[in-house]
Amino acid sequence: MQRAFAAKVTGPLSVVAAAWFSAVLARVFSLPKITAGYRRACRYIDGVTGVILAGPAVRIGLEG
Numbered sequence: 001m002q003r004a005f006a007a008k009v010t011g012p013l014s015v016v017a018a019a020w021f022s023a024v025l026a027r028v029f030s031l032p033k034i035t036a037g038y039r040r041a042c043r044y045i046d047g048v049t050g051v052i053l054a055g056p057a058v059r060i061g062l063e064g
Helices: 002-029 032-063
Strands: none
Touching: 002 032
C-alpha cells in the first residue's frame, strides 16, 4: 500500500521539482554577471563537458 502512495506522490512531485529547478536555473543564468562569466568560460565548460561525455559514448560505440 505504501508503494502505491509513493508512486502517486512521486510523479507530480518530480514535475513540480523539475519546473521549480528550471525556473531557478533560468533566473540565475539570466543575471548579467553569470551570463558574462559563462560567455568567457563557455569554451572551457563545453570542452570539459565534451570530454566527460566522450567516455560513455566511446564505451557504447565499442559495445554495439
